Amino acid sequence: MTAKRARTVIDHIIEHGYITTEELKEKYGYNHPPRAARDVREQGIPLETFKVKDSTGRAIGAYRFGKWEDFRVDRLKGSHAFSKQFKKDLVKKYGEQCLVCSAAFEERYLQIDHRIPYQVAGDDPSPNRNLDHYMLVCSSCNRAKSWSCEHCTNWLTKHDPAVCNECYWASPIEYEHIAMHDIRRLAMVWQDEEVSQYDHAKKRAAIVDEDMPTFVKNLIRKQLKL
Numbered sequence: 001m002t003a004k005r006a007r008t009v010i011d012h013i014i015e016h017g018y019i020t021t022e023e024l025k026e027k028y029g030y031n032h033p034p035r036a037a038r039d040v041r042e043q044g045i046p047l048e049t050f051k052v053k054d055s056t057g058r059a060i061g062a063y064r065f066g067k068w069e070d071f072r073v074d075r076l077k078g079s080h081a082f083s084k085q086f087k088k089d090l091v092k093k094y095g096e097q098c099l100v101c102s103a104a105f106e107e108r109y110l111q112i113d114h115r116i117p118y119q120v121a122g123d124d125p126s127p128n129r130n131l132d133h134y135m136l137v138c139s140s141c142n143r144a145k146s147w148s149c150e151h152c153t154n155w156l157t158k159h160d161p162a163v164c165n166e167c168y169w170a171s172p173i174e175y176e177h178i179a180m181h182d183i184r185r186l187a188m189v190w191q192d193e194e195v196s197q198y199d200h201a202k203k204r205a206a207i208v209d210e211d212m213p214t215f216v217k218n219l220i221r222k223q224l225k226l
Contacts (some may be wrong), residue, residue: 005030006039008190009063018064022054034146037063042118082112090136100141100172102191110136115170117149122163141187145169152179167192188216 008028012019021033030036037047046066054060090112097104113135114121137145149155153165166176170184178185190198205215220226 003039003212005036006043006045008166009036009040010045013064017128018052018062019051019061020052020054021060032143032146033061034150035143036078038119038146038150038226087112087136089131090134093131094136097136098138098141099135100137100145100169101187101189103138104191105138109138111139111142112221113145116161118160119149119155154180165225 009019009024012023024030024033024036028036037049040047040063047063048066049061049120050062051059052062061186076118087107087110091110096107096110098110114123115133115135149169154160163180164170167180168175168178168183172187177183201215202212205212208215210218
């Protein structure tokens with residue numbers, strides 16, 4: 001095991017029996033603990049999530065080794081690294097934007113993500129990866145996708161790529177469900193000259209005592225006469 005983040009989690013669990021989200025943040029400096037746990041799972045090592053109390057008595061998440069019969073031997077080599085050229089090819093195909101929220105980002109701020117999670121379908125080790133199997137996302141949307149996927153029954157037990165392929169997180173434009181739930185989602189970002197439009201809409205929402213999601217939904221209903 002050479003991946004530093006995964007190795008840190010594994011070593012801590014071996015020594016202490018489990019590792020908490022608080023320890024991952026405070027002791028090791030990982031601001032997104034589920035990502036660290038996911039690194040371990042992507043190596044084929046089963047982890048289970050449970051609740052413990054932190055130093056203030058608040059309930060927090062913790063991770064420990066799962067059932068060894070769930071050990072994924074086919075994942076032991078881990079995910080294959082992406083080349084700089086592969087990222088440039090994705091930018092050429094999709095542009096410098098997050099494919100979930102459509103916000104514009106410089107290339108360096110975009111992250112390459114498997115449309116179908118590595119935990120479910122593995123990786124393509126060939127040098128000529130199919131660009132259609134990957135997407136560019138911002139860090140915020142990547143965290144949201146990680147949380148959603150890691151609480152999905154298909155991700156946890158079924159591992160059926162066909163189910164993931166119909167999910168919002170694989171294709172935000174055309175999808176049938178979100179993590180196997182009958183949900184529709186629209187991520188919107190206002191940038192640059194659009195910010196003043198957002199601020200104006202927010203003021204109008206405050207006048208009618210509505211939060212922004214409700215205000216936008218009501219505008220859509222009025223426009224479509226629903």
